[in-house]
Amino acid sequence: GEDVEQSLFLSVREGDSSVINCTYTDSSSTYLYWYKQEPGAGLQLLTYIFSNMDMKQDQRLTVLLNKKDKHLSLRIADTQTGDSAIYFCAESMERAGKSTFGDGTTLTVKP
């Protein structure tokens, strides 16, 4: 079945760039997502990318997809303390249906 893996923790200094990595196993994955979970809240979609794209940029966020290696990354430029949260990678094969989530990467931003 589908599997999505992420490293569990990342710590950076304020102002640095953060790179959160994710690998997935299902080559049929069509949509790949990054969700953010702030303390005490549910998840919120940050950005997504179609599997036929290599890169997507949205303000401070850059998503890179290496479909051959089934590797997805999220780069946050100029990381701020407000970016401290848990970041979940997820994949979906369909426009509607189940998504498979990774275990989440806890990003800690130190001042």
Next chain:
Amino acid sequence: GAGVSQSPSNKVTEKGKDVELRCDPISGHTALYWYRQSLGQGLEFLIYFQGNSAPDKSGLPSDRFSAERTGGSVSTLTIQRTQQEDSAVYLCASSDYSSRTPNEQFFGPGTRLTVL
């Protein structure tokens, strides 16, 4: 409502008791999901409802867990004879096929369940 709501926000119960957790999805959303998030753990899929189709129950950890969705809207997750390992945050999400972002799931704030 404006978003997905869940109730109660916190629930403390004794081992062996039954609990019911409620989810109100975004109005008009056809899909509804339940997940469990244990301390320090990722998101564990429990069950998925899509329209009038039979629910995907493949993630339910035991027959003590069940869920229903009435009238295609509100959903209730029931845990019978609760155990301490059931302690977790239970998250509900909803989505709609017509969403601009494919398969974007909108999450509620969760119900924190503590079994003593």
